[in-house]
Amino acid sequence: MSNIENMEYDTLIIKFKNILKYNNLKFTKQREVILKTMYCNNNEHFSPISLYELTKKNYPELNIGIATVYKTLNLLEDYMIATSLSFGLSGKKFELRNKPHHDHMICKICDKIVEFEDDIIEKRQEEITAKYGFKLTNHLMQLYGVCEKCQKNSKHQNKGKF
Amino acid sequence: MSNIENMEYDTLIIKFKNILKYNNLKFTKQREVILKTMYCNNNEHFSPISLYELTKKNYPELNIGIATVYKTLNLLEDYMIATSLSFGLSGKKFELRNKPHHDHMICKICDKIVEFEDDIIEKRQEEITAKYGFKLTNHLMQLYGVCEKCQKNSKHQNKGKF
DNA sequence: CTGGGTGCAAAGTGTTTGCACGTTG
């Protein structure tokens, strides 16, 4: 399976069109605009709503609907052009898969997301799953903590835990 | 902060009562029964609904409500007696924190959950967060794959990805 | 007897679906 790491925009679009054609799907303005927006804001992790609002604002003539954004994001994820991060109750955030695999570190106070990549952990995950007879297909790893800035600015409130 | 690893049931109840008292909360039959059910099925990871159904069935005289189960689970999580696993769209599953820290390996086909613990990864996570100035408080690591049994029984369907 | 807890139903979120109409290939 090919991947889309470090892909330029033109190449990304061509790749996308090929996938669509291969699966008898259509290349619409809405899909193009969503992909473009994600590409141009490559460091952001978009919730469906924030992506909806941004495309709505930048391309008002399209009058894009939230359902279309959801459908497109699911399509991009199905065809491995995007991946999603799960944020519990507050839903998912999406990012393009056009950079090398990485995991996320999330500040519990300001929600800042830092990406990192670590071969030692990746390798170890393979070893562990193999030990249990699993065939590893993917993983979810999110480290939660307090970023440098927030450590200085605030004390995390304590609920009076015993 | 003390922890509740390997705690016997009586000790767990005492601990729970102390936490409640300290925070001006009350020890009710509903809370007792929910904790007991989780303790007695220590290998299960309960969704709020499955826990609701089980307690409803075993203690019909209490006529427990789903809202109470949710509130109790949130309370247990707030006071670090339980933790939750996130399962994307299908909600959360809860388990007591009465065993050593571990992570989860989940079969994408049969949903089987295997617990594992790995010092190398834990240690590495500390190193990584430290490198970025984060203070690590907790993490989420779930490895997804196909378990031994399902590898034999089935081929994972392919969506015709390009 | 007071304040927190409970069950119920209603309200909130985030996401998906059914449908009539529009657009792509």
Added chain:
DNA sequence: CAACGTGCAAACACTTTGCACCCAG
């Protein structure tokens, strides 16, 4: 011109909330 895609609103699934009543301390 035949699918497939779109926007809309309704439906969904999961979780929280408001409230009148209940019960632990």
